[in-house]
Amino acid sequence: MSKFLFFLLGFILFLPLLNLLLGLHPLTFKTDVDPSHFGLAYEPVEFTTADHLVIRGWFIPASPSAPTPTQKSLKTIPTIVVGHGYPFDKANILRHVLFLHQRFHLLLMDFRYFGESEGWITTVGIREPLDVKAALDYLNQRGDIDTTRIGAMGFSMSAAIFVLTQDPRIRAIVADSPYASLAKIVEHQYFFVPRPLNNFMVNLTGLYARMLFGLEMDHASPEKTVHTLETPLLLIHGEDDSQIQTDHSQAIFTNANQTHTTLWLIPGADHGQAHAIAGFHYELRVLDFFTAHLN
Template sequence: MTWVGIFIIVLLVFLAFSAFVAYKMITPPRLLGDWTPKDLGFDYEEVTFETEDGLKLRGWWVDNGSDKTVLPLHGYTASRWEKLYMRPTIEFLLREGYNVLAFDFRAHGKSEGKYTTVGDRELLDARAAIAWLRENHPERAQRIGLVGFSMGAIVTIRSLAEVEGICCGVADSPPMYLDRAGARGLRYFAKLPEWLHLFVRPLTKLFSGGKEVHPIEYAERVRKPLLLIAGEKDPLVMVDEVREFYEKNREINPDVELWVTDAPHVRTIKLHPEEWKGKVGEFLGKWMG
């Protein structure tokens, strides 16, 4: 076999491997669990609602008797059953007296959808959840807040800029440059070199049909109260990137806050639970009215 033939075979194998990695990235394993809000001492309702593009999403509605509702938004590969940050967040919000609407993003948990777009079409998911809340429980939707983690933090930032009726949001560990976070994610999740993302990146967009969302582009659009949380030991999101958003946003938004901790990705609530609850509780209490 000639060197040209060997090169072609190696190239084809490399492209096939890149395509495999891209497919795996947009089809994360579904995290399912057996706990419910009932285990936290609260009655709940299983709910289903449909997105603009025809996907059925599933979640929990917990009516806590308030006119204020908070939506906790999970991250990539997680779901409402995630125990590290979703369960304590749901419990915290309920103890604070808020109603909670927790749901699985597309391609996660028990929701429909084959591919995740990591913050692009997930905005439609948030829109659908809020529309369901307003239609079915308008008296519970007088004030609506968001608490998002990672991918959910991306959706939180976008929602503050693009979805009407949301009063405030908490964005914990928000990737500001999805291409950079994606490259770091290859190393973090799959132990692969970051440079491989150059080849994987266009394939993820081709397969999923989604576009790449960079929240940094929303720094000049968000004008609602926003609490940013960033961790110095985060392998996916650099503190300087979150600070860059904060510095740009505060030029137009006097109600943006930045809290930097010593935690890894979405781990502040685990390492500093009482401080996290204090900061988030004070922020929501101030802006939820």
């Protein structure tokens, strides 16, 4: 009996540590495409964060089909910063945002650790707002875009990151399947243990993150910070999401300023399937949202 209890205690103490290490240093998936695969001109770009990491991305200038834009008209076109999900890269999301290209410049970025960017760990939203701020600083320095008309579109992890960033330079946010808090994500990962023990393991994961990496898990909680967000926000979530359940977006919506926040639930959509399920209606609603708030 004592051996069993010793094993159980070791399991309870070790599993949160293992989960943390795998979460911060996951296997990554790199997508072997770039904008040229879709016939798009683009510019590889890079910028440095406040904590000295080089973040890399693609700037894809808008190319409205008619009329052919002049350089002056190009400068008046809004720009959308696009973020990817965990544990993927900017190329993974490229196909899903091509519909934005006819109306907007696009800046697709690899968050720290992922894709072509630097970083030995991901913090899944705790420090990634620094990546977004560096991207906005870069756009401010270009001189060939309207820096008063910048939006952001994120998926899963990056959807939460854009909400967390709270930078007034972002004038509109589309958040597709964001998490409400990292703690809730970790809680779901321990679904197989009883509630009191689940809470203990979540707290222990947070303690390990703080002790070993100086990370405060509570700092990644869009549901807590969204009440101060003054940026128009469109939340999109699949009703059948098996990875980040619908209640995450619902919690963010409940705590948000209702005057400029909209929640759109899409029946039959699992994680990352909202665009595929809603199709043209998805594209039209996102385009209309950005057009309304960036003009």
